[in-house]
Structures are given as structure tokens and as C-alpha cells.
Amino acid sequence: MTDLAILRESASNFEGYLTSLVPRILGFSAHCHNMKKMFDMENIKNEVAEGDMSYPNCMEKEQKGMALELRNLNFAYPNSKSKKQALSNVNLTFPAGSLVVIVGTNGSGKSSIVKLLTRLYAPSDDSSILVDGVPISSYRLADLRRATAVLSQDHYLLPVSLGNNIGLGSVAHVHDQNLMQRAAALGGATEPINKLERKYDTRLDPGNSAEGYDLPKAHDHPLVKKLEELEKGIEMSGGERQRVVAARTFMRLLANQQEVKLVAVDEPSSALDPEAEAALFSNLIGMREGKTMVFVTHRFAHLVKHADIIVCMKDGGVAEQGTHEELLALDGEYARLYRCSET
Numbered sequence: 001m002t003d004l005a006i007l008r009e010s011a012s013n014f015e016g017y018l019t020s021l022v023p024r025i026l027g028f029s030a031h032c033h034n035m036k037k038m039f040d041m042e043n044i045k046n047e048v049a050e051g052d053m054s055y056p057n058c059m060e061k062e063q064k065g066m067a068l069e070l071r072n073l074n075f076a077y078p079n080s081k082s083k084k085q086a087l088s089n090v091n092l093t094f095p096a097g098s099l100v101v102i103v104g105t106n107g108s109g110k111s112s113i114v115k116l117l118t119r120l121y122a123p124s125d126d127s128s129i130l131v132d133g134v135p136i137s138s139y140r141l142a143d144l145r146r147a148t149a150v151l152s153q154d155h156y157l158l159p160v161s162l163g164n165n166i167g168l169g170s171v172a173h174v175h176d177q178n179l180m181q182r183a184a185a186l187g188g189a190t191e192p193i194n195k196l197e198r199k200y201d202t203r204l205d206p207g208n209s210a211e212g213y214d215l216p217k218a219h220d221h222p223l224v225k226k227l228e229e230l231e232k233g234i235e236m237s238g239g240e241r242q243r244v245v246a247a248r249t250f251m252r253l254l255a256n257q258q259e260v261k262l263v264a265v266d267e268p269s270s271a272l273d274p275e276a277e278a279a280l281f282s283n284l285i286g287m288r289e290g291k292t293m294v295f296v297t298h299r300f301a302h303l304v305k306h307a308d309i310i311v312c313m314k315d316g317g318v319a320e321q322g323t324h325e326e327l328l329a330l331d332g333e334y335a336r337l338y339r340c341s342e343t
């Protein structure tokens with residue numbers, strides 16, 4: 001009788017193991033597939049054309065920033081179903097070292113300009129964008145990327161510690177704690193990080209999983225409790241995440257002050273409170289020496305006094321451009337948006 005009970009118990013355990021083996025095997029093949037996709041990414045051809053000119057082509061320390069010119073620029077997103085182009089006949093000149101603010105209603109083409117300047121996309125005619133007077137496609141892409149710092153509305157954090165999330169702004173300096181903490185302060189990330197138990201060592205998604213281990217059944221077993229603690233995710237608000245991402249950009253700026261010639265900032269403050277937003281813009285402007293800065297934002301009231309050029313976009317074209325005073329005097333699209341932004 002005892003033998004029979006043992007046999008039944010063993011058979012049912014064995015069945016349990018077999019049943020749990022199937023999802024694990026399936027999971028393993030999914031992991032292999034994902035790894036293959038990751039390695040295949042190396043072979044994805046860059047569709048944006050590049051030349052063999054190095055950038056900057058002179059190593060003058062005094063260079064004021066990247067000079068940019070858009071000449072009769074037309075652009076439609078590849079695979080876009082819309083008949084309308086995202087940008088049509090855009091003509092703009094941003095001298096080296098200028099601070100540019102691009103404003104306009106939703107869908108007017110502001111982000112598309114930034115995506116073209118940062119070479120995420122290429123316009124139909126590559127000679128319609130000039131960098132220091134030379135068609136942008138003549139330069140090596142890696143050189144242009146090294147000379148550009150981008151801060152966008154995307155607040156994606158990598159599955160590594162918050163400290164590394166900031167440090168990776170400059171891979172070569174990722175272990176420089178001093179630089180990383182200065183960057184955190186400039187991005188406004190010090191306070192939200194310091195209130196976490198593990199501070200800069202915190203991983204928001206700890207990535208631990210006890211699945212598949214033979215754990216003790218008792219819920220109060222110390223091992224079960226420890227694993228529960230390790231598996232617990234840590235939440236940060238959208239605004240706090242945006243501060244960490246901003247700190248990553250400051251890391252890049254602090255570590256590569258001479259190298260970066262263009263800073264492109266695309267609506268990085270949508271989740272920030274007004275105080276944090278003002279501090280972020282002021283800290284970015286504080287680093288403008290030797291750089292051209294292009295800001296895209298709907299909340300531009302406290303930026304415009306620093307702007308050399310304000311561009312007001314409408315329906316994929318430039319509606320107005322000039323200084324704050326000139327555009328207010330026009331009493332057109334910009335003046336209307338400005339009055340709305342003040343209220």
C-alpha cells in the first residue's frame with residue numbers, strides 16, 4: 001500500500017515536472033530567437049547616406065558651434081500614407097553658436113526638423129541641409145553623431161542601475177561617479193534618486209525571477225522573502241524618469257564639452273513641473289558655449305528671451321521667423337501662440 005502511494009506521488013511529481021518543462025523549452029527557444037535578432041541588428045544597413053569627410057573639418061578650439069542651413073527642404077516620412085509632406089519648402093539659417101527655438105501647433109513639423117538635423121532621417125535631396133556650408137551627407141555619420149547631443153521627449157530607461165543610466169551618456173566615463181553625480185544635479189535627478197534606498201545603484205526593473213527554482217513552500221521562509229524583495233520593481237514618475245534621461249544628456253555634455261557642437265532638445269519637459277522645467281532649460285543654456293542649440297517646445301515663454309532666432313512652424317512650412325520682439329510686432333501666428341502659452 002505504501003509502495004503504491006509512493007509510486008502515485010512520484011508519478012504525479014514527474015508529470016508536474018514534464019508539464020512545467022514545456023513552457024521552459026518554449027521560453028528557451030524564444031530567448032534564442034531574441035538573441036539572434038539582437039546579433040542580426042549589427043547587420044542592419046543604415047539607410048541614411050554618409051560621406052568620408054570628418055566632422056568638424058577643422059580642429060579650431062574656438063569653433064562656435066555647428067552652422068546649419070536648410071535650403072528648399074522637402075521631406076516625407078518613408079512609408080507614410082499621407083499625401084502631404086511633413087515639411088515643404090523650408091528655408092532656415094542657424095549660424096554657429098545660435099540659440100534657436102522652434103514653436104508651432106501639433107503636427108506642424110517641429111520634431112521632423114530635429115530628426116533631419118540629427119540625421120535620423122534624410123531629406124529627399126541631401127544637399128538641402130548644409131553643415132558648416134557642406135552637404136550633410138558628405139560627413140561621416142559617426143562624426144556627426146559624436147558632435148551632436150539630443151534630449152528628446154522619450155524617457156526610456158535602460159535595464160541597468162540609475163547611476164549607469166546616467167553614466168552611459170558618455171560610455172568612456174560611465175564609472176566616473178563625480179561626473180555622474182554632477183550630471184544628475186544638472187538634470188534635477190539628485191533628489192528623486194537620493195530618496196531611494198539603494199540610490200544610484202537602484203535598478204527600476206530588477207530583472208530577477210525565481211520562476212523555475214525549487215523554492216521552499218512556506219511564504220515566510222527567509223529565502224522566499226528575499227526573492228520577493230529582489231523581484232519588487234521600483235516606480236518612478238514620468239517626470240522623475242525625464243530628469244534621469246536629462247541627466248544622461250548632461251553627462252554627455254560634461255564629458256565631451258569640446259566635441260559637442262549641436263544640442264537638439266525636443267520637448268523634454270512635458271512631464272516636468274514648471275520649476276523643474278525652468279531649471280532644466282536654464283542648465284542647458286548654461287552649457288551653450290561652443291554649441292548651436294535648437295529647442296523644440298510648446299512651453300517656450302521663459303526660453304524666448306535667450307533665443308537668437310525663433311521659428312514658428314505651421315502645416316510643415318515656416319510661418320514666421322525672427323526675434324521675440326519682431327514676431328510679437330507682427331502680431332501673427334507666433335503672437336497668438338505666445339499669448340496662449342502665458343495663460
Ligand SMILES: Nc1ncnc2c1ncn2[C@@H]1O[C@H](COP(=O)(O)OP(=O)(O)OP(=O)(O)O)[C@@H](O)[C@H]1O
Pocket residue numbers: 077079080081085086104105106107108109110111112113
Ligand atoms: N514617423 C512618422 N511617420 C509618418 N508620419 C509622421 C511620422 N512622424 C511624424 N509624422 C507626420 O509628420 C507631420 C509633422 O510631424 P512632427 O512630429 O514633425 O510635428 P510636431 O510639430 O513636432 O508635432 P507635435 O507638436 O505634436 O510634437 C505630421 O503630419 C505627422 O503626422
